[in-house]
Amino acid sequence: MTAPRIEVDLGKIQRNTRSLVERLKTRGITVTGVTKAVCGHPDIANAMLAGGATGLADARITNVERMRKAGIFGHISMIRTPMLSQIERICASSETSYNTEMEVVAELAAEALRTSSIHNIILMVEVGDMREGIMPEDLADVASQVVKMPGVALRGIGANFTCLSGGSPNPEAMALLTSLASDIERSYGPVVEVVSGGSSASLPWALGLGAMGRINNLRLGEAILLGVDPVSGASIGGLHTDAFTLVVEVIETKIKPQKLVLQSINPACSDLRLVHDDHWKTRSLLAIGHQDTEAAGLKFPLGVTFGGATSDHIVVETRSSALRVGSEMRLQLNYNALMRVMSAPGIAKIMNNDSPLANEIVDSQCHTRLVLV
Numbered sequence: 221m222t223a224p225r226i227e228v229d230l231g232k233i234q235r236n237t238r239s240l241v242e243r244l245k246t247r248g249i250t251v252t253g254v255t256k257a258v259c260g261h262p263d264i265a266n267a268m269l270a271g272g273a274t275g276l277a278d279a280r281i282t283n284v285e286r287m288r289k290a291g292i293f294g295h296i297s298m299i300r301t302p303m304l305s306q307i308e309r310i311c312a313s314s315e316t317s318y319n320t321e322m323e324v325v326a327e328l329a330a331e332a333l334r335t336s337s338i339h340n341i342i343l344m345v346e347v348g349d350m351r352e353g354i355m356p357e358d359l360a361d362v363a364s365q366v367v368k369m370p371g372v373a374l375r376g377i378g379a380n381f382t383c384l385s386g387g388s389p390n391p392e393a394m395a396l397l398t399s400l401a402s403d404i405e406r407s408y409g410p411v412v413e414v415v416s417g418g419s420s421a422s423l424p425w426a427l428g429l430g431a432m433g434r435i436n437n438l439r440l441g442e443a444i445l446l447g448v449d450p451v452s453g454a455s456i457g458g459l460h461t462d463a464f465t466l467v468v469e470v471i472e473t474k475i476k477p478q479k480l481v482l483q484s485i486n487p488a489c490s491d492l493r494l495v496h497d498d499h500w501k502t503r504s505l506l507a508i509g510h511q512d513t514e515a516a517g518l519k520f521p522l523g524v525t526f527g528g529a530t531s532d533h534i535v536v537e538t539r540s541s542a543l544r545v546g547s548e549m550r551l552q553l554n555y556n557a558l559m560r561v562m563s564a565p566g567i568a569k570i571m572n573n574d575s576p577l578a579n580e581i582v583d584s585q586c587h588t589r590l591v592l593v
């Protein structure tokens with residue numbers, strides 16, 4: 221089989237989604253499946269929907285368009301605030317977008333009016349990550365403008381944690397979101413249908429003992445795909461952490477000294493020559509490099525240590541057994557390494573469904589059962 225390739229176990233992604241959906245349902249929280257790390261791969265998006273995600277979200281319009289072209293009909297949100305240069309494409313492919321700038325909302329509204337549609341708006345609030353978000357004290361004013369604007373509908377509010385700052389979501393920030401939702405509704409009635417309390421980083425909070433307040437949605441990527449908590453890096457109980465496997469090929473294996481050193485043979489004269497130091501190791505080259513992935517985010521098999529990477533090579537060292545040229549090595553990846561692999565054109569994407577589950581999607585919002593044909 222061709223190498224390098226990424227093998228994806230769709231059954232594991234579906235089961236991870238199902239497990240999180242079930243656990244969060246008891247807390248009144250729905251799951252939006254985030255597809256940006258897999259470039260909106262339609263099979264993976266469908267596995268998330270089949271696992272019970274109520275909708276999908278992506279940060280790039282190209283990924284959203286890819287899913288639509290593949291026939292995905294579920295609700296898709298743009299979770300990065302839209303570029304003014306992409307307004308038409310966003311209205312055409314996503315029902316909802318996350319916004320922080322009135323100038324952008326006004327353009328979305330104008331485009332929606334032009335195409336006789338309604339575009340849904342979720343307003344992102346700054347609660348400490350210092351990436352995107354409207355300052356909490358400005359939210360009421362922005363919400364009032366959105367509510368009055370024809371062409372758009374205020375559908376909810378949301379916040380982002382951890383992405384930039386690395387800080388964990390805290391109960392105070394969640395309580396602030398709840399009170400902001402209630403403030404808006406006091407003025408404009410029950411318009412805040414969605415209160416989205418963050419990403420995979422919010423799971424420890426959402427599955428903890430505290431009250432959920434009005435938080436009723438999380439946007440989950442990493443937890444579904446890799447089964448890990450992005451803040452601690454720990455695996456989440458009951459989830460598969462090996463839905464993705466990167467398979468690479470060995471193109472050289474040689475016993476080499478740890479390093480070549482220059483030594484003078486005779487201190488009296490200045491003749492220098494290269495000699496080996498004492499430590500010999502088996503070094504192998506893998507045909508993959510910086511251009512394909514984040515080498516530091518790869519997990520090597522037991523007995524294999526990472527020696528370094530260049531644009532097209534990764535060097536590994538082995539102690540016990542030598543790796544044969546032409547043999548394959550199977551690696552696990554972290555989120556950044558996965559994201560790079562999924563967008564690398566030179567890596568084949570192999571979708572496996574060894575443990576097929578019911579080929580159906582349950583739309584929990586309207587209680588209809590849709591069968592994929």
Ligand SMILES: *Cc1c(COP(=O)(O)O)cnc(C)c1O
Pocket residue numbers: 254256279299300380383418419420421439440441442443450
């Ligand atoms: C990427 C992203 C998410 C999903 O983050 P994960 O850590 O993969 O769960 C959620 N919301 C926003 C705004 C994002 O950019």
